[in-house]
Amino acid sequence: MKQSTLSLVQDLKDSGNDFEWYPTTDKQINTIIDDIKIIKKDFDFTTRYSEAVKVLDVGAGDGRVLEAITAAFKAEEYFNIDAYAIEKVDLHTNTYRKKGITLLGTEFNQVNFISKNCDIGFVNPPYSEFSHWIQTLISHLRFGILYAVIPERWKDDPAIKEAMALRGVKFSKVLSTSDFLDADRTARAKVNIVRFSFNELIADEDHDHTHRRYKHNVSYNSTDPFDLFLENELNLKKTYSETNEKFNEYCEKERVRKEMATEGTPCFELVTSKGVLWALLDNYERDLANTLEQYKLISTINPSLLQELGVDFDALLKGAKEKMLGYRNVYWHLLFEKLDAISTRLTQKHKNDLLNTLSANALDFTYTNALYIIQYAVEVGNELIEQSLIDVYINLTSPDAISRYYKSNKHIYSDDWRYTNTGNEKAKYVLDYRFIHSNHSNFSGYSWDRGLNEGARAFTSDLVVAFKLLGYTNLYTTCSYDQISYGGKISIIGTTPSGEVEELVDIKYYKNGNRHLKFNQEAMLRLNVTVSRLLGWVRSKDEFVEESQCTETVNDNVWAISDDMKVTPSNILMLTCKAA
Template identity: 65%
Template structure:
């Protein structure tokens, strides 16, 4: 075993996370890559709009297969790969963010594969359970092609054969026979590398070349028999001739229903929140909602189809309703969980808050305890990258010629050396003044129904509130509602200092022409200037700052340390963990 793999396996064993981690060999990966390249020359994987190729590794381990395949196509601008993974071991998943891998699930048996789809799937499953893994993926996962490295006896498994038949797999091609005798982690298993597809990719390519010309590339078929269709027929017993209701599933209404239950004293959800925490209350409600939905549709399936048809209940509508509810509840509960991430989102400006929530919600993870913990840890790490950038973005947005009170001593050439002014301005180090005018396109809406400040002015003010919170002030708020602000009116941002005093941190007057007159508390602006200077690496110590800025006031240790205290920790999200624990 290689030294790095040996060390990784030992770490997995020490933490009880060695779930049959036998890394795919370089030769096995080469076989898969070679086949993908061959198919790519004859079939279209990206569609007419050049979508990225979604590559999913189930049981991805340390992600080496995903990285190797992606790297193999890194120079092909028309074949961009997005890597996704299902993986149980936290030691592996903790490395995914830095590797650019998106986690779609953890525990295999808890993953709802019916809601997952990909262009290319890969699996090197634990061989003690490969029958269950492979039959489940063939039955439930929507894919274009599926590559599997499994023991030679896979062909004798009735469950796999039944899944192939029901799902409509047209080709199972053995690409190579191999073993793990010379692998990073050795094993005696004799395996086959198989490609599963809904087309005979060899014959279909020849037929298309003959009848449509050499340049024609048909799309890789990702359909087969719809896995959700199989689910509602086999699991729920719903047969075509009837359906359910015309009611649309409303995520908003469901969120409000659940939120109200959790806040209503005396309800089961309220008691769960008090005793075990928000996360467990959400998980419990999710399981109940999902179970009730499945039970309702099973009951419908027992009603005489002729009676339902007579009542005008149509099958396609019921199928759509079942799918909307099952997948919709997942979105509802993730959204409710994100609402509780205010300890994170409150430290981000509008743009970065939206970026964080969009990234989190796009993962399409099933709503489970282990997935929720992963998402919180992911959110903490991701938010910490965005927090400093939020501060910098606001600082740079405020920057203008009039806003700069003075440049650093070492940057005086910026204003003196006219011929290089435009080139060096971006590299300048400077301090913002505590009073200046910020010009913008507008502050107020042009329509009669738009009351008060427009969206841009509101975001501008909210982002400054975030900045003050990052700078160590608490209970920061605007003293008036944005909808009541008129031409020339003032908005004061108030906050509590670390010593407990409530002060006016900033005064903004908004004018019709788009100008915003800002007057900062001088102590607050000092904190802002010092923190940004340190975050950007302009200065290394308090003495540097004093020398470079010719500061008349000494920077205290508390102000200098602000940038160390801005980051979020998992302890900042206490509502998500069990209060009992």
């Protein structure tokens, strides 16, 4: 392990990324794990039953602390660990997905810790900056308990004392004194392993914890750093504030889209000169600055006047929080929309799954984080692209849709319920080019909701995605979804790889939920061949012809479709570099 660490340190030095990384020792990690085990006997770490305990390592390095804590409680019932990290060195962060670690931020000084929360925090900071790091985390991070490996002189640090007093962190317990003389990377520093908390976390000696029905949460006396920020930075005092205008992500996204498309606006100029990403970053900073300025102006109004107008403090606080945190979601959504090299290759379900994953990470919208997210989206998106095509194929599958089974097939497809689209997973088959697909419904029961319902629209959109993956371009539908009525038809048109414009599928939608489909036979051949190859049913085009008893010609271009579906980072360089 020591040799591995020294090799990693050398790599960090060679790449100019050795930012005082002295890995936490096994002894130090075990001290923290033992303390958590003692506390959990008498206190809860989360507010909801069986909810995962969120552990955040700030400056996580190679993630060894998070891995150790996760492993220590792996067998514990109702104590699952979700591991999160702040780390700027990509040599480390590139390993996180395999280790089950979610990145919440990169550069420490660019992280908005007010928007971050965890049940257990940990930090082993660069010792030249430990005061700034600890002061920032105590002041801004929403935590239950915070563990820190810091120089012994922390006890006399005025900035840390002030931050504890302002935040209401009343307890700081030194769990042990340690050093790095026998560490994987040696150093002379003498350090304390400290636990910061809002409560003393001492068990009730008069009450047997094994029979206790209710436990206090480790953070039951904690303060909200966001509330303190609004009070201290914006001078907002309790007794006033109510706003009826809720933050509306849809409206905000529409506003930014319009600015980016309107000639003469600063946003449009940035899009044309530097690229989409820079335009979004600039707009985000201006929106945050404008919001802060507006709330500062509110704080200058006489409180009695605000009270007379019926303005409520709690509502104003909620409004400020919704806006400042809501803008982050708005701009991540807008960035994802521009990742069309990925998003146009995913079905609606996988598109939503990826977007929810990106949003759930709660990353601040910064340039460094955007680069990480783009790389992350390419990696995850490529994993979902093949599955998107397979999902469309399975969704189309029904007894009516199957033209023929594979020659050597040992399983028979069965479907006992007309709305079930999942068949025998072991069956190998070829879809027909013309069949009926049954579903619950195609139209809404509300008079005001015109055209196809959400499910029918997603079904059609997913077919468009499938055709794109099969090599067709310039795809469009012959009419909009809201124009379709009972028995109405919609067609998907596209350009073939050879440059011909063809009708790829006709779909008729009926009131009873049936969908009558008629595919272009070449398009269906492409779908059958590609999915058969992705699922591992065949290893060559000759084998496909033999097994499926196919009468159509399978040329090399059709067989090679699955090789060209994935996205490379170069497809989305235009987001970060206009010249590209």
